[in-house]
Amino acid sequence: MSRFISKFVPHLSRNSKLHRLFIAQLSSLPVEVDANLHSFTVRYFINKCGFSLEKALFASKYVNFCKSDKPDACLAFLKNHGFTDTQLLPKIEFLHSKGFLDMEIADLLVIEPNILLRSLEKSLVPTFDSIKYYLGSVETTVKAIKRCPMILPHFQTRVLPNIRCLKEAGVPNRCIAFGLRVGPSLFAGACVKTRELVEDVKELGFEPCNMKFVIAFCVKGSLSKLVWNKKLEIYQRWECSEAEVLTAFKKDPWAVMKISAEKIDGVMDFFVNEMGWRPQMLLQMPQLFAASLQKKIVPRCSVYKVLFLLLSIRMMIFLRSLLLLSGRSSQFLKAL
Template identity: 35%
Template sequence: MFRIVCKTSVNRSTKHWTTTNPKLTPFSRLFSTTLNPTDQHSFTVSFLVNSCGLSLESAISASKLVNIDSAEKSDAVINLLKSYGFTKTQISTLISKRPSFILSNAEKILRPKIEFFRNLGFSGSDLTRIIVSNSYILASSLSNTIIPCVDFLRRYVETNENVVYTLKQSTWILRRNVDKIMVPKIDALHALGVPKAHINRLIMIQPRSLILPMKYFKEVVRSVEEMGFDPKRRSYILAVKAMTKMTKATWDKKKEIFMSYGWSEKEFHSAFTVQPMLMLCSEKKIRELLHFFIEKAGFKPSEVAKCPNLFLTSFEKRIIPRCAVLEVLFAKGLIKKNLNVIWMLNVSKKKFEVKFLTSYLEDAPEIIKAYRGELGFHGFGKCFKASK
């Protein structure tokens, strides 16, 4: 039956649509001609496709939740979003996630919320990105949810700039009663002796850690304590951040990768204690660096474990170029074979360049190409003797 109706509509309307909408694609033109202007459901689907950019499938699905009876009100929503820099794709995504937005009062409901975030400090792509990726922001009450949450954050992180930074880490807190959920965890950290400045830092860099269920939060804090972290040191907060950023299954999987490359339990514990952010590296990067350090460069697993900061550096921009420079210098006999190479990868950019580029440029001009990544790294081979 539906196919018969579509065919009839196409025959009756093809001329009208092809002449008044020359820019429509053949598919959209065909779809548009199947809609009877007097059919409210068809009008809704048509508007969602042609004005909002939804796919036919998404539009049909959305039409079950909304009924557009006037293009004027919905056009006002689209024009408002465009005026704030939302792209066609972003508008389509936003409406697909929450079709009810297209029925909102653009001036009374949407504009005040967008203006609030813009005045707070979000602008340009940051403004549109945060709203599209967290569409519930426009569905939340400005006076009862958004403003109280921002006021709460400002009491701890003080400036609007810091509030913006915090919300970029997680806008999930805008969906929570922050006073009720976050304060008990903040009080718990205070009781453990964590300085206020460090707690405020945790709120900024990992606000979601403080909206976790209290049971899980206590388990994390207990684990951090058992590892020997000092509550008064900044590393304590970084450890809490790292452990609340992933599930236990993900934690165990990453740990297993380190162990599979020869790290002992003690070495893993020591590396995490020195650099908690180590565990925030992706599984791919962890595996890639371990393979490079141990299999290609020839370092001992214990040597790598002593320099966990290397996992936070760029593999392509730092590790490989430096190894390539040292490979050239080793091959020419310009540096001692017992040099602790892994620590040379860990020194500052300025110190490395002064020690190995400036000092040996005349004797080995090719190190410039090596440092630029033009020579690559082939391994130290027999020219390198691992440090003891």
């Protein structure tokens, strides 16, 4: 138990519920913190909880006590409710072995404490391996769990049913893996909502066997109906019809709807008012909405304007090539 406390407590977020609970259990009346080697609090953390000196000093900044009755009662309470080294420490060490840092583990357990209720051998280890089966590596699995901790303790009850739902719709494993990597929270939701979302994406004209289907699935699933309609209204304010927007969405779902409403408005404003484009021309190249306005679009359009003035170059295909050219600025200059 003391080894678990020494690993976990110093990394708790100061404003987290678990931190406040721990502090409430440990603290006596407020007193001036004495952060030296002779502080009772520091000595208690070192001798009773196994803290290093550094961690003990750090923890003593947030909690202070003069007697051992309350901290002893807190430790006894945790032990009586199953929070023992034999139950908890192996789970902490397992997460650590996969690449989670101490602070990340603390955050993970604060967000999703159900992880502590799962069996290490019967649940956590096989679940981690199952997620890795789809994502391909330990690193991508860790990233997915960080993004949505719920997928670890609820894999059997939430994630697997949603994976089966996508498979039944005809989505291949490689596309499911992509969706699990970029939108893990969607796989932790109710299966009935997943089925509804699958049908919505199909109605937009996406084929389940295509990678764009799962991209559209992730984009549409991450937006509330209110946010979706707000972004659609911005396009319509620039005299684009809903049909035109949905056609562009089929070309590049992420660029058209995942970016912020402010970004949509800013890109439209620049190309329509500064470059003289029709809004529909932008929807023919939806990738531009995902490009950085200040770092890519504006500088390259400025170069185009200079070339137009000096060399009378006014070919739209040339400008499109410059805007869509990927890579470093050296490649951009070679294209000139």
